[in-house]
Amino acid sequence: MIVLAGGVGLFATNTYVTTSLxxxxxxxxxxxxLYAWTMTVFVxxxxxxxxxxxxSLALLGSRTSYVGGFAVFAGGTAIxxxxxxxxxxxxxxxxxxxxxxxxxxxxxxxxxxxxxRSLWQRAVALMSAMWGVGNxxxxxxxxxxxxxxxxxxxxxxxxxxxxxxxxLSARVLPPRAGAAEAVEPIPWxxxxxxxxxxxxxxxxxxxxxxxxxxxxxxxxVVAAGAFVxxxxxxxxxxxxxxxxxxxxxxxxxYLSILLLTLAVTIExxxxxxxxxxxxxxxxxxxxxGAAISWGWTVSAVISSNxxxxxxxxxxxxxxxxxxxxxxxxxxxxxxxxAPWPVILGWVVSLFVAGCGIGMAMAHWLTAGxxxxxxxxxxxxxxxxxxxxxTQLIATAFGSALAGLLVAVGGPSLLxxxxxxxxxxxxxxxxxxxxxxxxxxxxxxxxxxxGGAAGITPDRTNG
Numbered sequence: 001m002i003v004l005a006g007g008v009g010l011f012a013t014n015t016y017v018t019t020s021l022x023x024x025x026x027x028x029x030x031x032x033x034l035y036a037w038t039m040t041v042f043v044x045x046x047x048x049x050x051x052x053x054x055x056s057l058a059l060l061g062s063r064t065s066y067v068g069g070f071a072v073f074a075g076g077t078a079i080x081x082x083x084x085x086x087x088x089x090x091x092x093x094x095x096x097x098x099x100x101x102x103x104x105x106x107x108x109x110x111x112x113x114x115x116x117r118s119l120w121q122r123a124v125a126l127m128s129a130m131w132g133v134g135n136x137x138x139x140x141x142x143x144x145x146x147x148x149x150x151x152x153x154x155x156x157x158x159x160x161x162x163x164x165x166x167x168l169s170a171r172v173l174p175p176r177a178g179a180a181e182a183v184e185p186i187p188w189x190x191x192x193x194x195x196x197x198x199x200x201x202x203x204x205x206x207x208x209x210x211x212x213x214x215x216x217x218x219x220x221v222v223a224a225g226a227f228v229x230x231x232x233x234x235x236x237x238x239x240x241x242x243x244x245x246x247x248x249x250x251x252x253x254y255l256s257i258l259l260l261t262l263a264v265t266i267e268x269x270x271x272x273x274x275x276x277x278x279x280x281x282x283x284x285x286x287x288x289g290a291a292i293s294w295g296w297t298v299s300a301v302i303s304s305n306x307x308x309x310x311x312x313x314x315x316x317x318x319x320x321x322x323x324x325x326x327x328x329x330x331x332x333x334x335x336x337x338a339p340w341p342v343i344l345g346w347v348v349s350l351f352v353a354g355c356g357i358g359m360a361m362a363h364w365l366t367a368g369x370x371x372x373x374x375x376x377x378x379x380x381x382x383x384x385x386x387x388x389x390t391q392l393i394a395t396a397f398g399s400a401l402a403g404l405l406v407a408v409g410g411p412s413l414l415x416x417x418x419x420x421x422x423x424x425x426x427x428x429x430x431x432x433x434x435x436x437x438x439x440x441x442x443x444x445x446x447x448x449x450g451g452a453a454g455i456t457p458d459r460t461n462g
Contacts, residue, residue, distance in 0.1 A: 003066060003172060004110060006165040007103030009130035010073065010158070014100060016138020017154050020286030023272045024146035031086025033206045036403020039268050040202045041090050043396040044195050045097030050392060051186050051238070053105035062110045063173040069106065070166030073099035074159040081155035101392070135293045139286030146282030185236045190227055194238070194393060197223035201400035205407045239386045242371065247445065250371050250383065252438035256316070256364045257387055258394040259431040260357050263323050265398030266424050267292050269406055270350065273417045278338045278346070291347050295354020296361070303359035312363045316435045319360025324428030326353025331421030336414050356428065
């Protein structure tokens, strides 16, 4: 289980290490205009590699897949560690993303292949807990190394951990577990369209010519539209066909998950704002950047006790309202050379937004699983996997969008912080709309034939 959890933990820790030390890296190697690209490139690569999990297991087996994944991650991290410029850093981040997406997906896929059924729940719980570990260890590792002026050392440490986990994988995993699994085709066209859309937004964030910005944003819209059209007609899809089924609530469940995940991507820039506007040390800025995730974790535990259908519906609407309130407060409190009472207000605002994400996300994920388990869906595995894919897509687009908003608010960093915070208020508003629409679809299903998606109102909403 250490190996399976290690892949997820490496993904999570790397995420928070990078956001914590990136301001220091920018000071050293430059490339502030490519700041958001460090996350966008990583996640776009992870989206692509997450589609290769089944194929990797079928062709290589669990041992080779894991050893290869950790080796590639170590290589990408080493490139990031020695990067003399930001473009080289992005190459390393892209390689990291390819490995991280594969490793995170392998963890959940290999559980049933290498562990007895009695340990499945414990293993899944351990892997899920790795995000909490990353939330604590990432800012600590990144912040400490940045604090002492050795940000490259954090990447060296991550590369060493990857090598250690690769060695452990070679010793404990069976060589061919999963080799007999069927291999499904990969939706390369749809994946390429997603990548083009996300990268077009990222390019727009570094353009200074308004015409080129408009061209890039137009290209992103066209690519996203082409992705939807491709998904509706293709035999092999990124997302399950139920998303495009008019009578299914799954599209609204996925949209809600996407918007909630999108809200998290604001934390890409939070450590930078903390250092530049609040005068925080790299270590403190790293933990400040994780305030959203702390709120997510706390509220997810508390809201898991909500059991009634009505209570779950309330939580799924209340969560986005918390998100909007938190980001509105954050925007209003933004100021240069902020005193500690104001900084405390920033932390509270982010924590409130994180609470909104956590309280709603758990119930939307459960609703998705209930669609997957409903009779007649025929796509149980795809529906479940699609939720993870949706979160990766949201992170890729959210990171790119955050970079664009920061550029729009510039050249003043204070202006960037305000534009980013106020813009993300809209994310919560849209999430409320998606929730209300899902409730309406479920009610319509109950009044009609009921069960086009194999569910009942009680099962999706409670």
